[in-house]
Amino acid sequence: MKIKSLKARQDSLAQTEKQLEILSGGIFKDGSLPTFKEKVKSSNLPAVRPTALEILQINVGYMCNQVCAHCHVDAGPDRKEIMTHETMEQILTVLQSNTIKTVDLTGGAPEMHPEFRWFVEEIRKTEVEEIIVRSNLTIILANKKYHDLPEFFAKHKVHVISSLPFYKRGKTDKQRGDGVFDSSIEALQMLNKVGFGIAGGSLELDLVYNPSGAFLPGDQKALELDFKKALKEDFNIEFNQLFSITNLPISRFLDYLIASENYEEYMHSLVEAFNPMAVENVMCTNTISVSWEGYLFDCDFNQMLDLKVDASTTHISEYNTDVLSGRNIRLSQHCYGCTAGAGSSCQGSIA
Amino acid sequence: MKKSYYQPEDLKKFGKINEWNEALGSKFFDYYNSVFEEGSLSAREKSLIALAVSHVIQCPYCIDSYTKDGLQRGIEKEEMMEAVHVGAAIKAGAALVHGVQMMSRHDQLSM
Numbered sequence: 001m002k003i004k005s006l007k008a009r010q011d012s013l014a015q016t017e018k019q020l021e022i023l024s025g026g027i028f029k030d031g032s033l034p035t036f037k038e039k040v041k042s043s044n045l046p047a048v049r050p051t052a053l054e055i056l057q058i059n060v061g062y063m064c065n066q067v068c069a070h071c072h073v074d075a076g077p078d079r080k081e082i083m084t085h086e087t088m089e090q091i092l093t094v095l096q097s098n099t100i101k102t103v104d105l106t107g108g109a110p111e112m113h114p115e116f117r118w119f120v121e122e123i124r125k126t127e128v129e130e131i132i133v134r135s136n137l138t139i140i141l142a143n144k145k146y147h148d149l150p151e152f153f154a155k156h157k158v159h160v161i162s163s164l165p166f167y168k169r170g171k172t173d174k175q176r177g178d179g180v181f182d183s184s185i186e187a188l189q190m191l192n193k194v195g196f197g198i199a200g201g202s203l204e205l206d207l208v209y210n211p212s213g214a215f216l217p218g219d220q221k222a223l224e225l226d227f228k229k230a231l232k233e234d235f236n237i238e239f240n241q242l243f244s245i246t247n248l249p250i251s252r253f254l255d256y257l258i259a260s261e262n263y264e265e266y267m268h269s270l271v272e273a274f275n276p277m278a279v280e281n282v283m284c285t286n287t288i289s290v291s292w293e294g295y296l297f298d299c300d301f302n303q304m305l306d307l308k309v310d311a312s313t314t315h316i317s318e319y320n321t322d323v324l325s326g327r328n329i330r331l332s333q334h335c336y337g338c339t340a341g342a343g344s345s346c347q348g349s350i351a
Numbered sequence: 352m353k354k355s356y357y358q359p360e361d362l363k364k365f366g367k368i369n370e371w372n373e374a375l376g377s378k379f380f381d382y383y384n385s386v387f388e389e390g391s392l393s394a395r396e397k398s399l400i401a402l403a404v405s406h407v408i409q410c411p412y413c414i415d416s417y418t419k420d421g422l423q424r425g426i427e428k429e430e431m432m433e434a435v436h437v438g439a440a441i442k443a444g445a446a447l448v449h450g451v452q453m454m455s456r457h458d459q460l461s462m
Contacts (some may be wrong), residue, residue: 088417166425211422218423226425268363 003067006252007074013075013255016306022254023333027264033271036335041187043276048285048329053321055287057104057300057346058083058091062292064108065142068176070210070253072304075108087285087316088119088296090219093317095126104287104346106134106300111149124156132345137187138180143305150187150194159204160196161243161346162188165212167230175212190239206241208348214262216269217244220349243348246270248301248337270336278343278351284329287346290316298329300346305332352393362412395424403438 006014027033034042041047062079064071090338095103103123110116110133123131133153153160164184165175172181188205191197197205207227209219224242231237249255249266257263263274284298288309294316297303308314311327343350369376387397398420405413419429 168427171427213422215419215422218425219394223425272363 003069005074005078006255008076008078009257011016011259013251013258016304019250019254020307020332021303022258022263023249024208027267028257028333033267036331036333039271039274039336040279040331043274043279045276045279048279048282048331048334048335050325050329051285052099053100053110053286053288053324055102055104055283056091056095056100057106057287057289059289059291059300059303060088060108060110060113060119061108062108063112064136065112065139065178066136066180068252069256069306070175070212070247072107072248072251072253072301074251074304074342079108081292082113083294085115087292088115088122089296089317090294091290092122092126094316095123095128098319098321100128101134103128104132104134107141109136111135111139111146117152120152120156120158130159131156132161135160135162136176136189137162137164138183138186140190141183148194150190153191154194154196154203157203158161159206160191161206161208163208163210164227165210166190167227167234171212185235185237188231189235192236192238197237199240205239206243207239208243208245210245210247214257214260214266216246216273216345218344220244231318241348243346244342245345245346245348246337246344248334250301250334251304266311267333267336270340273340274336275339275341275343275351278339278341281343281345281350282335282338283347283350288324296324301334301337302330305334307332357411359415362415373418395426396422397420399426399430399434403434407438407442 028035061082062075063082064075065077067076120131140146165172166177169181173179191205191228195201196203209217209223220242223244227242249257257266287299289297289303291297291303296309296314296316297307298309307330309324309327311323312328313320313323340345353365387394398417402417402421405417
């Protein structure tokens with residue numbers, strides 16, 4: 001089934017205020033469930049605070065060749081938001097004058113940005129140790145001009161992190177669209193061919209699993225074993241690690257939860273699975289997320305909810321480490337998604 | 352009073368059993384959690400056994416729980432349905448094997 005972005009559908013959930021209203025109302029307003037802040041406090045945990053900044057996650061735009069049912073970015077071919085050259089230059093200036101270990105490029109499909117390759121090459125000239133590209137895999141086969149992406153990634157020692165919801169066709173295509181599984185498999189084989197994901201090699205290829213429905217991910221290690229066995233036996237594919245990521249109740253996944261009448265049960269599951277151990281490692285403590293317009297956020301999810309950092313400087317052009325490290329992290333009930341079970345982050349489990 | 356014996360939200364309140372007898376309740380929950388840990392059987396295998404048994408004892412709470420548990424473990428619907436058939440087959444067999452008793456009784460009483 002072809003779906004459109006919430007924005008193109010002019011759905012009320014395309015409005016971030018509407019999403020925040022839902023996340024603060026209903027079961028959280030009538031006291032059935034504690035708010036995230038209350039839960040952290042009642043668990044005798046210290047407030048979630050920034051530690052040393054390690055990761056700058058950059059969203060270069062919402063354009064994507066896929067329209068995934070669960071997408072928290074509401075990305076798709078109908079989204080035209082894209083980072084300007086000027087903003088990219090401002091980011092490079094920040095990378096040159098600050099110690100930032102990792103740059104994590106995401107989108108949409110970041111490779112669709114016309115200046116994507118230039119941007120990666122420029123980041124490589126800075127002191128940044130690791131460049132992550134969150135690739136949806138199918139982009140590599142989407143057009144002839146992307147076919148050499150595996151070689152480009154290898155040349156610049158990019159750490160490729162790719163979504164593959166399941167190791168079988170059915171669940172993958174249901175979540176991400178018809179034909180996605182076959183293209184993804186072919187793209188993974190291309191990445192293996194140039195050396196990505198091969199045990200003992202230096203080119204990293206990690207996969208991301210997120211549940212295809214209103215349930216939490218299972219044990220990351222157990223799922224990794226299942227994925228490795230199936231992909232090796234069926235397609236001779238290798239990869240390094242599997243990250244299992246919880247779907248957060250925002251944007252298109254929130255729309256799905258509400259439409260399928262799973263919202264309340266899902267929120268109960270997240271709250272019941274609250275893990276105090278995960279709280280201290282949530283990614284907003286060491287990450288700053290930059291939007292296509294250059295605004296700064298505590299994480300990619302807050303970016304999609306338009307909750308800019310609670311600081312006197314909120315734009316990359318006025319980036320200031322000291323100001324940012326003193327900020328309060330903005331929390332709402334979607335944060336339960338990062339603390340459920342073994343916890344969840346863009347690098348998988350955290351507890 | 353509720354109009355039905357079963358309330359879906361009661362499953363979430365299962366832990367309340369402890370409120371009226373913590374000693375026995377805790378023993379049960381400790382035992383229950385230990386049973387489902389990885390052992391000679393994997394946690395995945397145990398989840399499928401639990402799903403099959405849930406159907407045999409026709410416990411709606413258990414069916415809800417172990418369908419969701421299976422999804423979280425990456426168990427596929429085909430595997431779940433095969434497990435349900437295993438339970439159903441044993442239940443059917445248990446009924447049918449009594450037919451031998453019927454046959455014996457029949458023959459004993461007949462000339």
